[in-house]
Amino acid sequence: MVPHVVLTWVTTARGGAENSVIELADNLSRLVPSVELVWWRRGGPAAARYSPARVHEVSDWGGYQQAYVRACVPADDRPVVVISNHRTAAADVALAPHARVIPVIRHVVNADQVLRVIEPATGSMVERTVGDLPWDLLSSVPVWVGISHASSAAFRVHAPRARYVSTIHNGVAIPATVPDGNRPATGRLLIASVARTVPWKRTDHLVRAVADPRLSTAVRLDVFGDAGSHQAELETLARELAAPVRFVGYADDLPQRLTGYDLLATAAVQEGFGRAVIDAAGAAIPALVPQAGASPELVLDGLTGMVYDPDDPWDLVAALTDALLDREALTRMGRAARALAEAWYTPGRCAAQYLTLVMGQAPRSLAGAP
Structure with missing residues (x-):
């Protein structure tokens, strides 16, 4: 059965990651019948309201919990797969244990690098090294995704209990033609x-x-x-x-x-x-x-x-x-x-690779949840 797909993201600033998450949700919506995006805005931009995905924009932990749990209950008996991220992965696993959570790591990490992540018990954003993440929860994650080979390789080395790490390069929407630009006549x-x-x-x-x-x-x-x-x-x-x-x-x-x-x-x-x-x-x-x-x-x-x-x-x-x-x-x-x-770096290719990974997880249906 084609799964119901939920994407999660916590935004703290404007940047490339925000654009990539929205583009992925948009392009998955062209391939999958039901896609929802839970967007926790802790600073940074609003989610794109024109997205074909159903967007839940929240501003606090309580709103995130409610929107995420609601998004993980599809209208029918479809299994649920969550394309998560390193910030919310542990919280996503704890809040929806019936779903298969696939976290995306967007950094090239090392043993000492501090990541800002959501504490599952309180919803506060805390600083943790990779080794100090709550691996008791994250050990149930079937596969992680790195957005480059370098990202995946570093995570394999430094994550103590990541079972499998796949690589899916981001897709980037580029103009159909080279935009006309005004180059200043500086000679430089x-x-x-x-x-x-x-x-x-x-x-x-x-x-x-x-x-x-x-x-x-x-x-x-x-x-x-x-x-x-x-x-x-x-x-x-x-x-x-x-x-x-x-x-x-x-x-x-x-x-x-x-x-x-x-x-x-x-x-x-x-x-x-x-x-x-x-x-x-x-x-x-x-x-x-x-x-x-x-x-x-x-x-x-x-x-x-x-x-x-x-x-x-x-x-x-x-x-x-x-x-x-x-x-x-x-x-x-x-x-x-x-x-x-x-x-190569097209949003369609990126979404197709995520869909292949999602379909390969054979997630449990909601009816089988304890």
Whole structure:
């Protein structure tokens, strides 16, 4: 029997994960008769009301409990599968023991990394390492999903009782055609970075690189993303180094905005996926990414972008210099990046892979619940 599918998410800020969850719900709704999305808004954006999935937006723990339990009781006797996430996985298992819960891990974790998760007993958000998650509850989870090979591999190593970890790359909706963009006539190499200004995004590495005397008068870096805990420090660093950097804030129309740039650059080494790389590809813009985390999975070095050594700041400067000196190569790589995104990183492919995983779980029906 085709299951009833419930997706859960707790949002604390605007970012790529929020877009990915909504797109997955939308595309699963085209494949599965009944899909519901429980969206706990603890900050960040509202859920998309135009979604074909049935959306339950809540603002507190009590609302989440009620909406989730209600969503896990379908109108008929369909079995229930929950596509959860690391934040709510334990709570989802506890609240609906008859459902099969498939949590999605959206980070490249290590043994010491702190994750913010919902405490099942109280609904409060607490900080836990992977080893300190409530594995007495999570041991019943049949399969976890990593959004990249790097995410899955790290979780296999550091999660003490994860039985099976599958990999499903995110899908990203890209425009049917390359958006028309207005490129400022600066003569400079225009570089975009898409990152909330928090320390783990390592935007300071990009700021220092473009401040290099060999680059500073020939490039400009614009940082898109909500202001985070590192914003003031980064602004001070840019002023002190006289770096050609602008902090332009969050953009809802990111693919449109990116068409005005020559290159996307990232610096995070624990990126679980890196949605901005595919957003840039949709605008036919290549990406420069570190050889770490999931980023190298999204960029074919020399074909759809460039990869640099994150432990060598001179390698980042050298890569930016190469980009500055060969604009034709950037145009060629941008076209290839878009072709790759159209072929593989599609929301439809992503939803189909999740559906295959969901159908393979043979979940118990509601009638068989104790």
